[in-house]
Amino acid sequence: MTTKETKLPVVNESGFYEIRMESIGGLGANLAGKILGEAGVLNMGFNGSNFSSYGSEKKGSPVKAFVRFCDPNVEVRVNSPVIEPHILAIFHENLSKSVPVTQGVGPDSIVILNTSKNPDEARDFLKLHAGTLYCIDALKIAIEEKTRINTAILGTISKASGFLSPDAIKDMIAKNLGKKYASLIEPNLKTFDRGCNEAVSKKFAPDGKYPYVPFTREGQKIGYFNQPIGGVIPVAGSSVSKDLSGSREGWIPVLNRSKCTSCGECDITCPDYCFVWENGVDKKGKPARILKSIIYQYCKGCLRCVDICKFEALTKHKEFEVDRTIIEKGYTE
Ligand code: SF4
């Protein structure tokens, strides 16, 4: 399909309309960038490019996806990261705790945040200098539609941009899913529409509440000249501070201790050592190791533990419906 000729609403000095997606591996930003890039170039007639940057780990590590559009008569000769985005899409709000996601965002930028917060709360959470902030609860939509958050975010990008045709993007979503995943097309198109319709926005002027965060390129602290011999990890215990909660796609296991036999199957199955054990007594009163709780900081929501538990002591729940005290304690009785 090709939509009617569309003009870019604004471009930078190089002639580009630029989009940056800040995400965590597993949330689908890479594919979202590809779909958006193809929709703009193949279906809307722009010139453009898209590429992603991510580390060696697949799930849980920061991912950035970049999309550039320009008029057909402009040549694409820029392959660097997007520094001052016209649209910034943040796929997981907790990313802002570890990554300076709002770098380069000014009063004319559009920021899209996957959150259940309202725009005022979200601005304070992000410490956003200025710009138009769109809040969309993409995780809730994805759970309800049994899809992923990326198509909901694409819906909000389409709405917020004012020029990226929903039909052009939906056509490309369907093409990317193709015959192989034909059953997912309809729910993903519904997710896209909800991303369009359910986003709420507010424009924030640069009122001095939070400073502008300029783009800075962080150099590698360790490289060819100064890396420890033998690949030694100089930060002992770094796995303790690791946080995989951003990898979850809306589901968590909940431990019901009254049903648990402390058989240990879940502990063997869990890839991230989330289970905590303590000394206690078994049902016959003999000293034994007893399963105490789950540390959700390390849980990426793969739910393998739920599948393996024969006693229904671990059950699958929508994270946003689980009481915070259960998540803090790591179990229920
Ligand atoms: S597999 Fe189930 S019963 Fe066994 S220790 Fe884990 S939660 Fe308890």
Ligand code: SF4
């Ligand atoms: S869902 Fe279960 S198996 Fe998967 S990381 Fe979390 S605790 Fe471990």
